[in-house]
Amino acid sequence: MFVYSECSVSRLLKIHSCIFNVNMYVVANRQEKAMSDLEVDKNLSNASGIIRQAAENPAKRPDMRSFFDPATFTVSHVVRDPSSKACAIIDSVLDFDPASGRTMNTSSRALIDYAKSESLEVQWLLETHAHADHLSAAPLLQAELGGQLAIGREIIRVQEVFGKIFNAGTEFQRDGSQFDQLFQDGDRFKIGNLEATVLHVPGHTPACLAYVIGDAVFPGDTLFMPDYGTARCDFPGGDARTLYRSIRRLTQLPDEARMFMCHDYKAPGRDDYAWETTVGAQRNGNIHAREGVTEDEFVKMRNERDATLAMPKLILPSVQVNMRGGKLPPAEDNGVQYLKIPVNML
Numbered sequence: 001m002f003v004y005s006e007c008s009v010s011r012l013l014k015i016h017s018c019i020f021n022v023n024m025y026v027v028a029n030r031q032e033k034a035m036s037d038l039e040v041d042k043n044l045s046n047a048s049g050i051i052r053q054a055a056e057n058p059a060k061r062p063d064m065r066s067f068f069d070p071a072t073f074t075v076s077h078v079v080r081d082p083s084s085k086a087c088a089i090i091d092s093v094l095d096f097d098p099a100s101g102r103t104m105n106t107s108s109r110a111l112i113d114y115a116k117s118e119s120l121e122v123q124w125l126l127e128t129h130a131h132a133d134h135l136s137a138a139p140l141l142q143a144e145l146g147g148q149l150a151i152g153r154e155i156i157r158v159q160e161v162f163g164k165i166f167n168a169g170t171e172f173q174r175d176g177s178q179f180d181q182l183f184q185d186g187d188r189f190k191i192g193n194l195e196a197t198v199l200h201v202p203g204h205t206p207a208c209l210a211y212v213i214g215d216a217v218f219p220g221d222t223l224f225m226p227d228y229g230t231a232r233c234d235f236p237g238g239d240a241r242t243l244y245r246s247i248r249r250l251t252q253l254p255d256e257a258r259m260f261m262c263h264d265y266k267a268p269g270r271d272d273y274a275w276e277t278t279v280g281a282q283r284n285g286n287i288h289a290r291e292g293v294t295e296d297e298f299v300k301m302r303n304e305r306d307a308t309l310a311m312p313k314l315i316l317p318s319v320q321v322n323m324r325g326g327k328l329p330p331a332e333d334n335g336v337q338y339l340k341i342p343v344n345m346l
């Protein structure tokens with residue numbers, strides 16, 4: 001089975017161990033503090049409150065339309081306020097052929113056509129994290145549909161690490177300024193009349209966010225479908241122990257909350273792609289992280305599995321573009337935009 005989202009970057013980690021160890025230490029410390037405050041986790045309580053309020057009021061529950069990209073196994077979600085034309089688009093895809101270096105907009109065109117045909121008002125373009133398996137189409141969507149582009153505030157740390165790896169010049173600002181909004185844990189926002197909040201769920205990457213919108217939760221790559229498990233943790237700044245704690249936090253949300261995945265790869269024995277489940281189904285049945293799996297058991301499983309996985313096909317173009325908010329690097333003096341391949345780094 002093709003499992004590009006979980007491939008190994010162990011060599012990269014060794015080369016950059018100093019940077020990453022510092023990052024992991026910071027992530028672990030911050031997360032440990034968050035976990036010690038679990039009993040007074042106000043941000044999680046607020047998120048649960050939004051879900052419960054939506055469970056009692058259909059007007060607070062988003063209408064969903066999801067688009068699956070078979071080339072990258074990515075699901076982009078259009079999250080609609082049922083009582084207005086307002087919507088958000090989560091995790092869009094810019095098609096990219098690495099052999100020719102050509103971008104295509106088939107996937108983003110489907111999103112744009114849908115939004116236009118429904119006369120939607122796109123208020124937000126939400127990224128759950130800087131993806132390593134596909135390029136974001138956020139700039140294309142923003143040009144045609146508008147909306148504020150948002151990601152987690154920790155994207156700054158991702159920009160620092162990958163800015164070094166790609167030897168990006170001073171033109172590349174490591175301050176998140178490529179995005180309109182940098183969210184942090186507990187931030188709240190609205191999509192029309194829908195209530196929404198943000199939970200910082202590091203582990204897969206340091207900047208991962210889960211969005212809670214009405215009764216719907218978007219965990220990014222923190223969780224896959226219950227029968228497929230969880231995402232790899234060996235990217236720069238990733239950490240299995242931190243991911244476990246983020247998952248434990250998410251699975252304290254109300255069981256009835258709908259959960260929409262960012263990817264699906266068809267678990268063994270399942271013939272169809274799927275991306276909708278519930279918090280309860282994850283808590284009770286996720287094959288990697290269901291209730292009862294200890295932190296040490298999870299960390300051992302995740303680290304052993306990550307060590308066997310291959311490199312994502314599009315990691316180099318994806319990260320180079322996504323750290324820039326989905327924009328390609330600036331054109332060189334001949335007017336051509338180039339993507340770099342660091343040799344013998346990964």
Ligand SMILES: [Fe+2]
Binds near residue numbers: 005131133204
């Ligand atoms: Fe990812």
